[in-house]
Amino acid sequence: MSDNNATPKTAADAPKPLWAGRFSAAPTGELERFGASLPFDKRMWRQDIRGSKAHAAMLAHQGVISQQDADAIRAGLDDIAGQIERGEFTFDVDRDEDIHMAIERVLTENIGPAGGRLHTGRSRNDQTAVDTHLIARDLADEILASLAKLEAVLLDRAQGEFGVVMPGYTHMQPAQPVLLSHHLLAYFWMFNRDFRRVSAAREAANVCPLGAAALAGTTYPLDRHMTAEALGFSGPTANSMDSVSDRDYLLDLIYACSVCQVHLSRLCEELVWWSSAEFGFVEMDDAHSTGSSIMPQKKNPDFAELVRGKSGRVVGDLTSLLVTVKGTPLTYDKDLQEDKEPLFDAADTVLGSLMACTGMLATCTFKEERMREASHEGYMAATDLADYLVGKGLPFRQAHAVVGRIVGDCVREGVTLQQLSTDELRSYSELFDDDAHEALDIDSIVRRRTTFGGTGHEAVRAQLKLATEALEADEAALGE
Template sequence: MAELRKPWGGRFREATDRLVEEFTESVSFDRRLALHDIRGSLAHVKALQKAGLLTEEEAQRLSEGLKAIEREIREGRFKFRMELEDVHMNIERALFERIGPLAGKLHTGRSRNDQVATDFKLYLIDETRDILSLLKDLRQVLVAKAEAHLDVIMPGFTHLQHAQPVLFSHHLMAYYEMFTRDAERFREALKRLRISPLGSAALAGTPYPLDRELTAQELDFEKPAANSLDAVSDRDYALEFLFNSAIVMMHLSRLCEEVILWMSPEFGFIDLPDALCTGSSIMPQKKNPDVAELIRGKTGRVYGHLMALLTVLKGLPLTYNRDLQEDKEPVFDTADTVKRSLKLATLMVSGLKPRAARLRAAAEEGYTTATDLADYLVMKGIPFREAHEITGKIVAYAEEKGVKLWELSLEELRRFSESIEADVYEWLTVEGSVARRRTLGGTAPERVREAIASARRQLESENLP
């Protein structure tokens, strides 16, 4: 068997220091690109054959060798070696050991620079599709949960203070909208991901007549990259993936924060299945929403990965620099984190049980129908600013007495405005307050039903790209 040599070793008189090898290797993490690397190489073989750089027999032997290595990788039998630096050289060496010197022709017209960019994009296309599928699962569960609890009223909040009554379903559908925007961002990012770097070689293109349109088509890219310098140095697509992931995690964290608050005795709004919670090693009564807490915690991890790659890229001159090796670990960890978080969030929402009586009671606390009283006065011809002030005084009076607005007598209410009549009490119930918010996007039951029906139609027509 031929001696293991570096692909760039011809110019060097000394062996690489062991510490340098350990510091510069990437196969410990970029091995997850192996199947994508095989795909790119199979497409490159076709371009080499079309360009007359490989005979039909050579192309067939190379393709068969690559597919045999692919089977080994899929079956977990392939042995990655650190001394071969990266996933690309591991596969190239395995091909050499399988078919001999012919393997050396595979790298004709190709650099590891365009090779890794191609692999990385193929990987991110797959990860993006996985995340889109998981986002759809979560959105479907949110819609189902909203539809199942259309009669539950809860307090809406601003500044974490009781504001106005809303439907619990309306609150859940707000998260549906957030995660729908997330899906849209990932779909749009696919357009920029599906531009092929293959054929750009090291940085300047190649003198061989390689058909870049062919390789782009073979790999399901929409078109080849227009500039070879940009193609090998661009990592905008990785940043965009990290940014989109950071927003998903932010939305998940907001949802988890509410789950954590709502499970506390002070709120008591919901319960979660025991299977999604953990206990305490010392306090037997504890039931902790650890899944929600960990998703909230992992959000910072994803934010950090975005900032790390932005920092790596901020001062890089064109084109390829070894700094770009630092692009993969943040992206790999982010993809793993987002997918696990989405799966668990879907389980959590699916198992979440609202405590309807407690939610309704909370909706009546904090004078949440005060705005309705002001609106009532407006309907009686009083300008809103004046109605706002009158209502504020009534709320202060009720607070002092320790009663709710509808517990004040008509005589007491009329002390503040003679425009108030007996029909005012119809405006002070939480059900009435919710029912009156009929504007598009409002919390009135018919509007929420429409939103749920629209979401179902959207989900049914939505195909994964």
């Protein structure tokens, strides 16, 4: 590999760029390195070679270049791909501005004039665009596969922990008891929506800008439908100007990544809280925890914290690209070179975070007894006690006030609602009877939530069936 910090000794020593014919002087080495995208867009070498192969085959089919040249181009590109795979290809930012120029330069050096014919009817504008469409589609596929794995783990844990009761919270205060399965399924549906968002972004990327050339199309008889089909796109883009300047599909994908990362952050926030001594709801697996350099007793949920912390960079990636494209006039502008680093960073961060969360959830141990114990704290039966009075004919607002007074007195006395006798309850309202204690039973409270989407056992069983069907649909979509 070359030293990317090396500077040509003189301007005459510097290699001439592919566009040098018009110019009598080249940018300095410092400026060239400032303007180069090779350090990060070399990641797209597979997509660039795929696009070039499809373009060369189409040119030969249309009679623009000979079949002999097309065969030489394909063989030359295959050889370059092999070199890159084996780590033998030299990426040199002092010679090549981007991955497109690097591959074309070496191709022409290796096969001669045929390599110079590859760019016929093509601009780096549509070449860059097709590479970016291809890699956005590939990254979306990776994210979708990872999302399906996380969905599967959440569904598996929800099925395996069925019947476990835990506190539900609002404002981080104990609110009402729920099934742990119900809580886990809430995250399942978040990631199921993320799957659909990423799928929509993939669909937006699945059109082919190749053949739009610089901005106006070309006079060569290109068959854009042929190249689109060869590259697995749904079809060619409809407007050549939009083709080279559109980055909406990247915004769609990074937005989907941002929402997904926020969901992962919310999940990890709860895992951090739940693994604390104060909550004690979950024990993180040793392989997904770290210790302290000074405190031997510590077991830290570092990876959950990292996922939570990385959310800012993904949201920042979205903001970065939004600001980059908001002032770019039609069509291509150099600003758009700044589209790839946010894309790569957002996708890589989400993929790493999905991997970490899938492992954490698959291996953690939920503490059933501690969750059940906590479900008796915080007077979470109060709403059902008020509903009991409503069932006896008392208007809800009056019932709410009665139970509020009961809770206030219990707090002052340091007792639970379940510890109150029937006579003590009747001192607040004559409507209370012995059956009032059924309203205070935590398991009964959960079971009575039978409405569709509720936390009752039968409702959650129905929800598990829906989630299973949703996961099967997502997994089937991966194979399409």
